[in-house]
Amino acid sequence: MNRYAAFLRGVNVGGINLTMAEVATALADAGFAQVRTILASGNVLLESNLPAAAVRAKAEAALRARFGYDAWVLVYDIDTVRAIVDGYPFEPEVDGYQSYVTFVTDTAVLDELAALAAQAGPDEKISRGDEVIYWQVPKGSTLDSTIGKTMGKQRYKPSTTTRNLRTLAKVLR
Template structure:
């Protein structure tokens, strides 16, 4: 069994409102064990005896069937998420700024996003399958990465979590 983190994209924003207790039940019904949700933003810890790709496919199908929305889920081994979090290259807590990790499963999309020129106030660094990102609090949606990430092309293969959320996921 492997402990995985499943990050649901676009949950409890933009009209997709899911109760985490119901999400946990759907994951359990799909055959996953030791299911725990963290916060209301679509973070699920679970155990499975299959690959991350299989977990992703099963989770997306289960969510689509249960809730009737176009579900996108990015799945990583818990140890991988720990390593990604530990590798954050910027100062973790900067007053007036958000510190994020954008998880990206498509190499071409990661290349595109990593090539974006940051605004003067944001910092972007490429990691292993992720972008590390720091941006002023009031500028997240207006920043280069913030504007780009909202486009449909990126939704199925990327999702962003702030470091505080990752900390809560990793402390479970």
């Protein structure tokens, strides 16, 4: 069995309200093993013999069928998540700042988001990683940041989701 982290995009924000218990049940009913949720923001640990792409497709289909919303799920094996967190290029804990990782499955979108580094303000840091964008912004400025303003666009929803570095640390425990 492969151990995966599945990150649901847009759960419990913007009108899509799901309890994590319901999400866990839906994914277990879809045939995933050892399903466990972390926090209330769409972080799921699960096991499957399927490759990550098949886990993503199966999880999205199960959530769409159960809850009737356009579910987007990004799936990574746990070692990949650990490598992404370990690769965070900025000081992770800076007073007054939030540290984020945006997971990106579409290379064209990754290129677009990485290009935003040239437009970032003096207090915002943006760096491209392997299938991720690392960024750091002052607390309270996330939605007004260069990345924050861009991520709300419809075109990014199927292929991106963002997590705070502290949330990812909890996923890896």
